[in-house]
Amino acid sequence: MKTNYFGSTLSADLKASLVVFLVALPLCLGIAVASGAPPMSGLIAGIIGGIVVGSLSGSHVSVSGPAAGLTVIVLDAISSLGTFELFLAAVVMAGLIQLILGFLKAGVLGYYFPHSVIKGMLTAIGLILILKQIPHALGWDKDLMGDMAFRQMDEQNTFSEIWYAIQYFSPGAIPIVLVALGLIIFFEKPKIKNHKIFGLVPGALWAVIAGILINQLYGVIKPSWKLNEEHLVSIPDVDQLSDLSSLVTFPDFGMIGSLDFWLIAVTVAVIASIETLLSLEAGDKMDPQKRLSPSSRELVAQGAGNTLSGLIGGLPVTAVIVRTTANITSGAKTKLSAVCHGILLLVLVIGIAELLNLIPLSCLAAVLFFVGYKLAKPSIFVHEYEKGLNQFLPFMVTIIAILFTDLLIGIGIGMIFGIFFVIRTNYQKSVSVTELDGMFLVKLQKDVSFLNKAPLMKRLAEIPNGSEVVLNASRARFIDHDIQEVLNDFIETSTDKNITVTIEGFNYKLKES
Missing domain, CATH: 3.30.750.24 (STAS domain)
Incomplete structure (x- = not known):
């Protein structure tokens, strides 16, 4: 049956794209800075991940952009090659490698990840989102929203940052996050969400509007509580479309004959492909309609996206489970929502950057809290336990490994346990x-x-x-x-x-x- 993009799904997709935009905006900026790259490179990757990859992808719900899982790899690669321009050339080559992998039908490898590991990955990301947003909710914004690893750049870790946030919280952030959370929960109620009038605008947008208004009100009634630039979204200054050219960086292919250059290109291609295939399968499992995405076509789409991203100064792009989850839980029906979120990043960053820079990070933390809860609800643990230890133990090992390392290392550990229990089950039966x-x-x-x-x-x-x-x-x-x-x-x-x-x-x- 042919999908009607401009029929009953249009409203749902546009609402979902707004929520994904609000989730993607701080993450694009945070991941770029954490990677040692210009902030604009994260926004470029988000725009390309939405418009280009979203258009070429065969997935109905997956959303692409810069990935937190590649942060350390990008940081090390820029340091190893010496300049960001040389790294961009490696991203272009990584994209071409992904195109080749896609045409060779290598995406089929994505079907061999154990279910317990995929479920553990999703739940772990949900828990990480919640834990990582606690400092931002309390107004402790020393670390970037895109930093998802347990051990951070400042030698602190997830739990020590929470402890510092409790000690040095900003009182103005707490009312904002509480009001924002209340609005999101209220607008998620079925009667409100499906209402002809109240359901037109997602709760996340109301939360952002409330956050801006409350912080401006502080300036009048409680100036000491008003959150300054450190606690707000920070988008590079782009007053008009012509200013974009000054923020675009072009690749330098001067090291294309170097072994180190090709090692980085292959590493980025392989890791980005693995993260994409994992996110793609996870998205299919969460899709209410249980549609299957063509994995090899996804590699082609990602390859095209990374080639273009590298050519105009963007970070590597992958399918990203946080944005995908926000997309699905916000009611997206088709890939139009992913494309529209990319258009919103492009248009709004140029058109209303000054307004976007008024958004408190504590307000966006509330949006991510809700996404994290959807991924890591207590009922998920109960459901996995009921499946038996052969499913529950790899599930829990994957969660713990990701929580205390990072996404890629944790997935690797989870895969080892998952494969062990698969062999063990077959061994017994x-x-x-x-x-x-x-x-x-x-x-x-x-x-x-x-x-x-x-x-x-x-x-x-x-x-x-x-x-x-x-x-x-x-x-x-x-x-x-x-x-x-x-x-x-x-x-x-x-x-x-x-x-x-x-x-x-x-x-x-x-x-x-």
Whole structure:
């Protein structure tokens, strides 16, 4: 069925794009500064991630932009190459590599991430959002909103920053965040959200308007509480469209023959692709309509985005789960919302930069609190626990690993545990031995590999003398040669133990007893 972009979905997409814009604005700026890059480079990446990648992507809900997971890599790469312009050239090459990966259908690798790890990643990001916004909610804005790693640039960590925020809070920030949160929660109520009039404007926008008004009111009734520039959004000064050219940086390909240059380009391409595929699958799982996004096409879209971003001075672009979550929870129906958020970044940064620079960070913290809660609700932990330890333990390990390291390292640790439990589950279920009145049924199920050799040998050795044994492989799709040898050895020695063996459902001939 053809999607109607300008029918009933238009209103929902426009509302969602506003919320995503409010989430993306401080993150674009924060990630750029944390990466050691010009602030405008983050906004350029956000604009391209929305308009270019959003247009080319096959995903209905995913939103792209500069990613916090690449912050350390970008910072190290700029330092290693020496200039930001040389790094931009590496971003261009990384984009071309992603294009090649997409055309080679490498996106299929995204389907092999365990569900428990994906769910753990989403929940961990939700918890990180909540924890990282506590200082901003209290008016302690020493660290940037885009800094998502546990250990930060100033040698502090997530929890020490919260402790400092409690000690040195700004009293004016607290009423703003409380009012903003109250408005967001109020406008999220179904009766209000679906109302013909009240539902036209998302609660996040009302929260931002209230935050600006309260802070301006402080200047009249309580000047000591008024939040200054340190606690507000800070967008580079762009008075008109022609001023954009002065903020655009072009790449320098002077090191294209260097091994270090290509190592950085390949690293950015691979890490950006992995983060994109993870976010893409996570977005599909959260999509209320459960639509599947073409992963290889996504790599092509990301490759085009990164090539252009590098050419005009932007940071590397990936699909970003925070923006995607904000998009989905705000009711987005199609990819028009992602494209519109990019247009809003472009138009509003030029048109009303002075007004945007009045937005308190504590107010935006309330918006991110709500996004974080959607990702890490208590019911999610209960639901994963009910699935059993094979799902719950990798889920929890992924959460803890991401919380105390960063996204990429945490995902790697989670993947190791996830794969271990997948192997363990198959290891346990591939071979079963049941006994009834002296008759033993040995069933081989699914794929039986050398990993099942030891438990199979142990179970066969425990069968007492004089028993009747049925070896059944009717449900086995593949039986490893090592397993065949174990079964043949058992049959050969069965006569010595007075064991009668019956063979059922094997696609090859076992030795007769």
